[in-house]
Amino acid sequence: MTITTVGLDADDTLWHNETLFRLTHKRFTELLSPHCDAATLEAKLAETERRNLRLYGYGVKGFTLSMIETAMEMTDGAVATSVIREVLAVGREMLTEPVEPLPGVDLALAQLSERYRLVLITKGDLLHQEQKLAASGLGDLFVAVEIVSEKDADTYRRVFARHGSGPEQAAMAGNSMKSDILPALAAGCWGALIPYPLVWAHEAAEAPVDHARYVELGSIADLPAWVDGVAG
Amino acid sequence: MTITTVGLDADDTLWHNETLFRLTHKRFTELLSPHCDAATLEAKLAETERRNLRLYGYGVKGFTLSMIETAMEMTDGAVATSVIREVLAVGREMLTEPVEPLPGVDLALAQLSERYRLVLITKGDLLHQEQKLAASGLGDLFVAVEIVSEKDADTYRRVFARHGSGPEQAAMAGNSMKSDILPALAAGCWGALIPYPLVWAHEAAEAPVDHARYVELGSIADLPAWVDGVAG
Numbered sequence: 001m002t003i004t005t006v007g008l009d010a011d012d013t014l015w016h017n018e019t020l021f022r023l024t025h026k027r028f029t030e031l032l033s034p035h036c037d038a039a040t041l042e043a044k045l046a047e048t049e050r051r052n053l054r055l056y057g058y059g060v061k062g063f064t065l066s067m068i069e070t071a072m073e074m075t076d077g078a079v080a081t082s083v084i085r086e087v088l089a090v091g092r093e094m095l096t097e098p099v100e101p102l103p104g105v106d107l108a109l110a111q112l113s114e115r116y117r118l119v120l121i122t123k124g125d126l127l128h129q130e131q132k133l134a135a136s137g138l139g140d141l142f143v144a145v146e147i148v149s150e151k152d153a154d155t156y157r158r159v160f161a162r163h164g165s166g167p168e169q170a171a172m173a174g175n176s177m178k179s180d181i182l183p184a185l186a187a188g189c190w191g192a193l194i195p196y197p198l199v200w201a202h203e204a205a206e207a208p209v210d211h212a213r214y215v216e217l218g219s220i221a222d223l224p225a226w227v228d229g230v231a232g
Numbered sequence: 233m234t235i236t237t238v239g240l241d242a243d244d245t246l247w248h249n250e251t252l253f254r255l256t257h258k259r260f261t262e263l264l265s266p267h268c269d270a271a272t273l274e275a276k277l278a279e280t281e282r283r284n285l286r287l288y289g290y291g292v293k294g295f296t297l298s299m300i301e302t303a304m305e306m307t308d309g310a311v312a313t314s315v316i317r318e319v320l321a322v323g324r325e326m327l328t329e330p331v332e333p334l335p336g337v338d339l340a341l342a343q344l345s346e347r348y349r350l351v352l353i354t355k356g357d358l359l360h361q362e363q364k365l366a367a368s369g370l371g372d373l374f375v376a377v378e379i380v381s382e383k384d385a386d387t388y389r390r391v392f393a394r395h396g397s398g399p400e401q402a403a404m405a406g407n408s409m410k411s412d413i414l415p416a417l418a419a420g421c422w423g424a425l426i427p428y429p430l431v432w433a434h435e436a437a438e439a440p441v442d443h444a445r446y447v448e449l450g451s452i453a454d455l456p457a458w459v460d461g462v463a464g
Binding site: 055056082091092095 | 284287288289293294296297300301304307309310311313314316317320323324327328357358359360362379380381
């Protein structure tokens with residue numbers, strides 16, 4: 001079995017992301033606490049995000065717009081405008097948050113890049129993802145960067161045909177079972193789940209049962225050895 | 233001289249875009265008219281957009297956030313929350329606006345696609361641009377779609393190396409002198425400006441003087457014959 005190409009998710013695989021979103025959620029619920037309790041607000045925000053996903057796609061800009069919309073709805077328009085200003089500022093802060101590779105990422109990517117073509121495959125706002133990659137210092141390790149609006153089986157077929165030797169000779173690694181693993185397996189790739197402690201509600205999914213090309217790893221540090229083993 | 237590949241801009245080249253933004257500006261100034269005059273508001277919005285461009289990039293989501301921020305600043309936070317709700321709604325409407333090819337686009341692309349590889353090269357929100365292309369019915373005519381965060385000479389070098397036979401054998405057509413023509417010429421491409429009646433303030437630039445690879449066309453209907461002439 002030959003592996004020529006390794007695809008890597010970015011957010012919560014190479015650097016923190018969901019942690020930052022959770023902190024923002026916390027600040028948002030505090031800002032709105034005079035108007036409603038945290039659980040009700042969270043439920044409403046999740047509903048608004050889900051409804052807007054097909055229009056806004058993934059990323060901080062759409063999330064900021066959904067927070068503003070939720071604040072309006074939960075307070076029947078009576079929210080203080082200072083709260084809206086604060087939400088705008090929080091969104092801008094998320095876009096300028098420093099990016100630092102998660103522990104073990106630098107070494108694992110350096111090892112992998114010696115033997116395989118590395119492709120970054122991520123959802124989110126185009127400009128923001130490019131900026132995060134630049135800030136991470138990891139950009140030179142990738143032969144290609146694909147920022148996509150959706151991660152489905154067709155996405156992986158297309159990306160690994162373009163930048164590698166097809167999905168059968170590619171392995172995909174990431175923290176989201178729903179976006180990084182299941183569609184990659186469906187496309188014929190190998191898939192390595194590297195769990196992150198937090199999972200966004202919209203990314204939750206069940207693990208595959210007895211799938212020959214699937215593995216769950218404890219850390220990205222285990223990825224190079226697993227890919228080498230698969231590649232034989 | 234051989235031409236193998238033709239790059240095409242999307243917004244205001246294949247379909248209306250700036251017209252929709254201008255209509256939204258008009259609605260925005262009406263909404264804020266109890267607080268400030270149109271000229272002052274427009275100047276403030278332009279300043280906010282410029283300041284946010286490096287964070288938000290191009291597209292409707294960032295524009296909506298900039299409108300909300302401007303409304304806050306111009307009214308010192310005293311803007312009615314109903315106005316903010318209306319701005320959010322206007323932004324969502326822009327994202328679902330029907331897309332229809334401009335006159336002559338269907339025929340010109342059909343003719344070009346018989347002889348050249350067509351590549352769509354556009355800025356803006358990733359998901360929204362993909363959705364507009366799908367809605368336009370033009371998607372199948374392109375061998376590749378590149379949604380980019382910035383259009384500079386490197387962008388054109390990279391795109392035409394990847395999808396064609398290099399920038400020297402490529403022609404780029406679009407309505408923006410600053411984004412579609414000058415950087416494409418700098419990369420070594422041929423460049424055809426197809427003016428649209430409106431130009432976004434941030435896209436204005438001077439035409440090149442006596443550039444052998446540059447032409448201004450009256451309409452996209454003239455593009456196939458011009459490319460054929462260049463290709464010899």
